[in-house]
Amino acid sequence: MSGFEFSQTAPSLETLRLRVTDRTAGAYVAFEGWVRDHNEGQQVLRLEYEAYEALGLREGERIIAEAAERYGVTRARCLHRLGELEIGDLAVWVGVSSAHRDEAFKACRYIIDEVKHRVPIWKKEHYVDGDSGWVNCERCAEKGSGSLLSGSGGSGFSRDSAAKNRG
Amino acid sequence: MPQIHIEYFAILREHVGKNAEELNTDATTAGALFDELDGRYNFPRMAGMKVAINAEFSDWDAALADGDSVVFIPPVAGG
Numbered sequence A: 001m002s003g004f005e006f007s008q009t010a011p012s013l014e015t016l017r018l019r020v021t022d023r024t025a026g027a028y029v030a031f032e033g034w035v036r037d038h039n040e041g042q043q044v045l046r047l048e049y050e051a052y053e054a055l056g057l058r059e060g061e062r063i064i065a066e067a068a069e070r071y072g073v074t075r076a077r078c079l080h081r082l083g084e085l086e087i088g089d090l091a092v093w094v095g096v097s098s099a100h101r102d103e104a105f106k107a108c109r110y111i112i113d114e115v116k117h118r119v120p121i122w123k124k125e126h127y128v129d130g131d132s133g134w135v136n137c138e139r140c141a142e143k144g145s146g147s148l149l150s151g152s153g154g155s156g157f158s159r160d161s162a163a164k165n166r167g
Numbered sequence B: 001m002p003q004i005h006i007e008y009f010a011i012l013r014e015h016v017g018k019n020a021e022e023l024n025t026d027a028t029t030a031g032a033l034f035d036e037l038d039g040r041y042n043f044p045r046m047a048g049m050k051v052a053i054n055a056e057f058s059d060w061d062a063a064l065a066d067g068d069s070v071v072f073i074p075p076v077a078g079g
Helices: A013-018 A053-071 A101-118 A161-165 B010-016 B030-041
Strands: A004-007 A027-034 A042-051 A075-081 A083-086 A090-098 A121-127 A132-134 B003-007 B020-024 B050-053 B056-058 B069-073
Touching: A004 A053, A013 A027, A013 A090, A027 A101, A042 A075, A053 A075, A053 A101, A053 B056, A075 A101, A090 A101, A121 B010, B003 B030, B030 B050, B030 B069
Parallel strands: A004 A075, B003 B069
Antiparallel strands: A027 A090, A042 A083, A042 A121, A075 A090, A121 A132, B003 B020, B050 B056, B050 B069
8 A cells, every 4th residue: 555645636534544544543633734825925827746756655655654653543644646736726635544633633634744845856836926936945045944954155055964864 | 878768858858858867977876976966057056966877766975877867856745
């Protein structure tokens, strides 16, 4: 059973929910990520998702397995849309079932946070003013955060820490 | 000279203008390969680029072997 998948088409929520139903589960927590009409001060018209699927599936499966092991949940699944999406569309869904609610809430939060951070998915926003841009890529030299090291030189260009330590 | 398969995604795919290419290269590491291709394409400046070899995250100083598949991974934005 695959815990993580990409989909070019919109699934029905009922179909997704049935993937985590289980007789031993007393709790079900789901997260839906939707396409919103604005980001960082710009009005968004639509967007597109692109993924490096071979690696994305592996990383997604690892995240699901980590959540299951860490929180002992019964079932956990995640689906991420690819392709062109409109405002209000479901972009990502996480569903977790478990005996009790606490571990389901925690596992659901863990999965969506890790997916956003680790799975090679890219989002291109198309704006009302006709412009477009790849989120986190167009101005990321100015935005160093977390594990991303901002360039120490003048160019603002860097790879990750492994690169910086090379040689 | 080892032949490396390179795939491009998102901002890099658009910048380079192709999805993939085969390259015969003297680069012995992923980082050296990146530098070689940056010299050719002048990649967009961005912090936190990562690299995958054969569909697994890798270090920039990982050695390349003939037939390897390399993907440079710009900052991700799922969800």
